Amino acid sequence: MTKLSTESIGKSISSPDERFLIVTDDGEKVAGVAQLIFNSREACLTLPHPVELNRLYIEDEYHGSGIAGELVNKASEMARENGGGSLWLGVWENNARAKRFYEKMGFKTVGEHTFMVGENVRRDWVMEKPI
Helix, strand or coil: CCCCCHHHHHHHHCCCCEEEEEEECCCCCEEEEEEEECCCCCCCCCCCCEEEEEEEEECHHHCCCCHHHHHHHHHHHHHHHCCCCEEEEEEECCCHHHHHHHHHCCCEEEEEEEEEECCEEEEEEEEEEEC
16 A cells, blocks of 8 residues: 555645545554545436545554544545535455445445556446445
8 A cells, every 4th residue: 555644645635626534643644544525426326415435545554443434434424514415435346355344334336437557447346325
């Protein structure tokens, strides 16, 4: 995973359609980040007023600490407070661990989309949940 830092996140913070939640372990070291994107859609979404959970990153040493679930819950709350009715995301089809986690958090698979990694086509499962 790419190392997280306030500097690497700072470039996107100024966008009016993006919101970030950042968890630090001591006020300095970033342990996890969630990025929401408002006004982002996929054709397969079924719920009203979708907000994308575009990124959910947890540094390796914090896996299993509960930070990921906390960030998803806080992201849901932030999206709802800003007019969202649902939260959606894309999860790589070969990331079974992430898919299980999102299902545990209440997300359901509603479709798919493809994206390029270099010259390779990859597929994400599109998942959503009401908030």
